[in-house]
Amino acid sequence: MARQSPITDAHDPMQQSRQVRLHLANEGELPSGMLREEIDASWRRSHGHGLDCLQGEQVGLGVEHGQNLQTLLELNRTLIDAVTPELDYLVERQGKGGIIILGDAQANVLAIEGQTHVLNRNGLRDLHPGSCWSEALRGTNAIGTAVVEGRPTLINCGEHYLDRLSPFSCTSVPLRDPRGEVIGVLDITREGVMSQPQDSLSTLMLAAGNIESRLFGLYHPEQLVLAFHSRPQYLGSAWHGLLALSLDGEVMAANENACQLLGLPRPGLIGRRCSDLLGERSLAFLNRLLQGGMSSVQTAKGEFFVRVLQLPRHGNLGATVATKPVAAVKWSALDALGGGDSRLARGLRMARQGLVNGLPVLLLGETGTGKEVVARALHQASPRAEKPFVAVNCAAIPEGLIESELFGYRDGAFTGSRRGGMVGRVMQAHGGTLFLDEIGDMPLALQARLLRVLQERRVAPLGAGEEQDIDVAIICATHRDLKRQVAEQHFREDLYYRVNGVSLRLPALRERDDLGALIDGVLDKLGARGVTLDPALTSLLEGFDWPGNIRQLEMVLRTALAMREAGEQVLGLDHLTDCLLDELSSGTPAAGSLRENELELIRGALARHQGNVSAAAEALGISRATLYRKLKQLRG
Numbered sequence: 133m134a135r136q137s138p139i140t141d142a143h144d145p146m147q148q149s150r151q152v153r154l155h156l157a158n159e160g161e162l163p164s165g166m167l168r169e170e171i172d173a174s175w176r177r178s179h180g181h182g183l184d185c186l187q188g189e190q191v192g193l194g195v196e197h198g199q200n201l202q203t204l205l206e207l208n209r210t211l212i213d214a215v216t217p218e219l220d221y222l223v224e225r226q227g228k229g230g231i232i233i234l235g236d237a238q239a240n241v242l243a244i245e246g247q248t249h250v251l252n253r254n255g256l257r258d259l260h261p262g263s264c265w266s267e268a269l270r271g272t273n274a275i276g277t278a279v280v281e282g283r284p285t286l287i288n289c290g291e292h293y294l295d296r297l298s299p300f301s302c303t304s305v306p307l308r309d310p311r312g313e314v315i316g317v318l319d320i321t322r323e324g325v326m327s328q329p330q331d332s333l334s335t336l337m338l339a340a341g342n343i344e345s346r347l348f349g350l351y352h353p354e355q356l357v358l359a360f361h362s363r364p365q366y367l368g369s370a371w372h373g374l375l376a377l378s379l380d381g382e383v384m385a386a387n388e389n390a391c392q393l394l395g396l397p398r399p400g401l402i403g404r405r406c407s408d409l410l411g412e413r414s415l416a417f418l419n420r421l422l423q424g425g426m427s428s429v430q431t432a433k434g435e436f437f438v439r440v441l442q443l444p445r446h447g448n449l450g451a452t453v454a455t456k457p458v459a460a461v462k463w464s465a466l467d468a469l470g471g472g473d474s475r476l477a478r479g480l481r482m483a484r485q486g487l488v489n490g491l492p493v494l495l496l497g498e499t500g501t502g503k504e505v506v507a508r509a510l511h512q513a514s515p516r517a518e519k520p521f522v523a524v525n526c527a528a529i530p531e532g533l534i535e536s537e538l539f540g541y542r543d544g545a546f547t548g549s550r551r552g553g554m555v556g557r558v559m560q561a562h563g564g565t566l567f568l569d570e571i572g573d574m575p576l577a578l579q580a581r582l583l584r585v586l587q588e589r590r591v592a593p594l595g596a597g598e599e600q601d602i603d604v605a606i607i608c609a610t611h612r613d614l615k616r617q618v619a620e621q622h623f624r625e626d627l628y629y630r631v632n633g634v635s636l637r638l639p640a641l642r643e644r645d646d647l648g649a650l651i652d653g654v655l656d657k658l659g660a661r662g663v664t665l666d667p668a669l670t671s672l673l674e675g676f677d678w679p680g681n682i683r684q685l686e687m688v689l690r691t692a693l694a695m696r697e698a699g700e701q702v703l704g705l706d707h708l709t710d711c712l713l714d715e716l717s718s719g720t721p722a723a724g725s726l727r728e729n730e731l732e733l734i735r736g737a738l739a740r741h742q743g744n745v746s747a748a749a750e751a752l753g754i755s756r757a758t759l760y761r762k763l764k765q766l767r768g
């Protein structure tokens with residue numbers, strides 16, 4: 133083939149890379165400054181590997197030349213297990229033309245899903261499980277190059293080193309194990325130039341964060357895994373710090389975020405005592421974590437919010453942070469939640485009685501009224517306390533993932549998913565308690581499946597023929613009016629009766645007459661036992677309507693505590709920011725429908741925070757998700 137076309141002044145980047153390729157093939161050298169910096173570096177490496185950018189690549193590649201695919205899959209079993217839910221989700225999300233690829237640390241393809249016919253259409257038949265896409269063999273390509281670079285990589289059409297890969301654009305992110313080593317790569321490939329490469333990149337980075345959190349748990353099944361962040365909204369996200377603790381409280385592993393948040397390199401964290409890092413060693417701290425879901429600690433790096441992400445599979449958790457076994461706090465925790473509200477205290481006792489006798493418990497209440505706290509305390513006060521408490525937020529899991537998350541899967545979910553695949557949350561709760569939060573948001577199709585599981589007490593993972601017996605206590609919660617949902621046919625009537633064994637409505641804060649007891653409880657939880665409120669602040673708080681309930685009260689008290697001078701034990705109006713004072717002074721919203729008032733409150737908060745949703749949600753004491761949901765409901 134005649135190779136012509138010296139470099140000319142091309143403005144089209146695709147045209148430009150084509151000319152660079154021709155020049156390289158003809159002259160045997162790469163002209164400088166013609167390609168993006170990282171592409172230039174990768175092309176030089178590819179050239180150095182002796183690859184011909186026009187003729188093809190080296191042969192002797194991957195499984196088709198003797199490498200055993202089964203061995204490859206077995207070697208990467210943990211990675212495959214951790215990636216499967218995200219892979220399913222990405223396949224569903226990427227739609228037309230999207231191909232999702234999972235590679236290992238050597239850029240061997242482990243799984244390829246989605247619109248794979250697009251590859252055949254373009255004559256690319258050698259991209260399949262078992263094939264190797266390392267840079268050394270195939271030149272610049274997102275999978276191989278991301279492995280070499282160890283960072284997210286985007287390769288647009290002609291930026292591929294090999295001419296024949298030019299019809300495609302690919303984005304890849306490396307996946308790291310808890311030690312920070314690259315153990316795989318996740319890729320989205322599309323036909324043609326990527327119009328929104330940043331979208332694919334952010335989708336992949338979010339997925340990588342979730343996968344790495346899951347891997348962290350899978351690598352440390354015998355340890356207590358704590359998630360922490362300086363902002364509570366970031367707990368459970370791809371950005372939280374993770375620490376795996378041995379049963380005597382020593383840090384066994386830390387993820388990259390944890391190193392950054394604590395300002396220490398990994399070797400400086402491993403082997404340290406959790407109490408040195410997070411500044412807490414008390415039984416109260418552990419109990420708060422186990423019952424309240426989230427707790428805050430003051431450290432040299434400022435305030436962190438901490439949540440338990442995974443309990444150790446075996447062993448006495450009490451020893452991890454505290455010195456006494458956790459079981460010692462069982463009853464007192466539930467009793468304390470009743471505060472000074474005798475009706476609530478009675479309801480809590482009945483709920484416990486029902487749960488112990490095998491009845492499902494349904495917790496109803498507005499956002500922030502403490503439904504999750506109550507669910508955990510009920511579990512702790514039951515004979516199942518030593519067994520797992522597994523919480524599933526049905527509104528937070530993407531619809532396409534709920535089924536596999538709840539019921540798990542066997543095999544066939546994608547090439548390489550193994551027999552025994554992933555254990556679903558229902559099965560994880562075996563012997564203990566399953567808490568289905570926001571059950572009112574569960575899609576109808578899944579409600580039918582859940583109903584069958586609850587009736588038959590058997591579960592079949594996706595792709596599995598046989599069913600397994602399960603023994604779980606069920607607690608459900610929702611902020612929705614489930615009866616209305618049933619009437620409007622958004623919630624199955626039969627499921628409603630199945631989950632509604634003992635129902636307990638948690639009162640909104642404005643309906644409670646034990647604000648004082650609650651304030652003491654929250655101060656205690658925030659590590660400020662003995663701090664009191666002066667009469668002016670007390671009466672301001674008593675006059676407020678508390679749309680965000682206890683969560684909002686907690687935020688107000690947390691702010692006031694932070695404004696104290698050293699040694700101050702009495703909180704007053706001086707300890708509130710102007711913004712909070714304005715908010716609380718607005719008191720009970722003026723007459724009008726609840727809907728209008730809510731909308732007004734949200735609009736007000738958004739206006740005060742210049743449309744910043746996170747700040748408005750924080751001021752209202754609700755999560756961003758709840759704020760969006762409410763806006764959608766109220767406007768629609």
Ligand SMILES: Nc1ncnc2c1ncn2[C@@H]1O[C@H](COP(=O)(O)OP(=O)(O)OP(=O)(O)O)[C@@H](O)[C@H]1O
Nearest residue numbers: 424469498499500501502503504505653654682683
């Ligand atoms: N009795 C209590 N004493 C002190 N703090 C509490 C109490 N109940 C709840 N909280 C705190 O209030 C916040 C909200 O509680 P929780 O998450 O259980 O509410 P929820 O009703 O499940 O909210 P949502 O519906 O928004 O998920 C948490 O930070 C929790 O620790």
